[in-house]
Amino acid sequence: xQSVTQLDSQVPVFEExxxxxxxxxxxxxxxYLFWYVQYPNQGLQLLLKYLxxxxxxxxxxxxxxxxxxxxxxxxxxxxxxxxxxxxxYFCAVRHQAGTAxxxxxxxxxxxxS
Amino acid sequence: EAGVAQSPxxxxxxxxxxxAFWCNPISGHATLYWYQQILGQGPKLxxxxxxxxxxxxxxxxxxxxxxxxxxxxxxxxxxxxxKLEDSAVYLCAWGSGNTIYFGxxxxxxxx
Numbered sequence: 001x002q003s004v005t006q007l008d009s010q011v012p013v014f015e016e017x018x019x020x021x022x023x024x025x026x027x028x029x030x031x032y033l034f035w036y037v038q039y040p041n042q043g044l045q046l047l048l049k050y051l052x053x054x055x056x057x058x059x060x061x062x063x064x065x066x067x068x069x070x071x072x073x074x075x076x077x078x079x080x081x082x083x084x085x086x087x088x089y090f091c092a093v094r095h096q097a098g099t100a101x102x103x104x105x106x107x108x109x110x111x112x113s
Numbered sequence: 114e115a116g117v118a119q120s121p122x123x124x125x126x127x128x129x130x131x132x133a134f135w136c137n138p139i140s141g142h143a144t145l146y147w148y149q150q151i152l153g154q155g156p157k158l159x160x161x162x163x164x165x166x167x168x169x170x171x172x173x174x175x176x177x178x179x180x181x182x183x184x185x186x187x188x189x190x191x192x193x194x195x196k197l198e199d200s201a202v203y204l205c206a207w208g209s210g211n212t213i214y215f216g217x218x219x220x221x222x223x224x
Contacts, residue, residue, distance in 0.1 A: 004155075032211055043204060044156070044215040051211050090155050094213075100146060100169060101213050103155030 002027040002093050006104035013111055015083055021076040021107045023091035031093045033074040034101065035065055038088040047089070050074060061085065086111045117205050117216040125222045131193035134219045136205030138186060144168075144208035147180055147190050150218070151201045159203075162188065195223045 007022040025031065032051050036044040048059025055067040065076045074091060088108055092101040118137045126132050138145065143164050148156035159178065161168040164185040173180065177196070182188040192199055202218040 034212070036215075041220075043217040044206075046212065046214065049212060092155075098144065098163075098168075098208065100158040100161050101156075103157070105155050106153075 002031065002095060002102050004091050004093050004102055004104035006089075006091050006107050008107050009105065010108045010110065013081055013109070015111055015113050016080045018079050019077065019081050019085075019109065021089050021091075021109065023074045023076065023104060025072050025074065025091075025093045027072075027093065027095060029095050031095050033065075033067060034092045034094075035059065035063070035074075035076050036090045036092060037061075038090065038106075040087075044090065047076070081109070081111045083111050083113060085109060116214065117207060119203075119205050119216040119219050121219060122217065123220045123222075125224060126195055128197055128223050129194040131191065132195060132221060133192075134190045134203050134205075134221075136188045136190070136216065138207055141186065142207035142209065143185070145182060145188055146206040146208070146213065147188070148204040148206060148215075149201045150204060151198075156204055159190070192221075195221075197223050199223050 003026050005024045013019050034049045035047040037047050048057050050057050050067045058064045063078050088106045090106045091104045094101050120135050145162045147159040150156040159173045160170040160180045162182040180190045200223045204218045205216045206213050
């Protein structure tokens, strides 16, 4: 069975600072990895995904994530955050196409000026 | 990606009442999911459909929750009778290739 652990429940940062949101997963098989963002009162929006190939993946809004198989991690990074990045971020895993996503508990990113 | 339409967006009911949520994929998608997201938690799968058939409903509380997908298109999720702990966002999602996309969600408050 797969599981996802988001290591930080809340991450407060100042505007224009870099940020890293941490995600670790456990699985006995190869997985696909995803980050979603949820703004207040909205659904989940796909930020980026790792399916195969290059371990560094770039997504929307200047976010990127790096897949590290040996450490079973998929941390999300942004070099300079904006106030508008304030949201809930979810890491998720699925072990093959056609199966459901398993989510972490989420990380609240709060960006202040 | 074409999305899904969900309704109602917001619903407040009293405990022991019933409620139904509707999901309409704007363009046809074979795989459809219902997730429950309780405040402060990540979404949890309730049920997965492949066309008309149920692929996974192992986490659906079948004593009070039911879901169907008629003709492999629209889907409804029903809760009867509702409990306070059912207060959550109910997200409809669809699969496209290796990726799952989500609708805007239906917010349920049970008082």
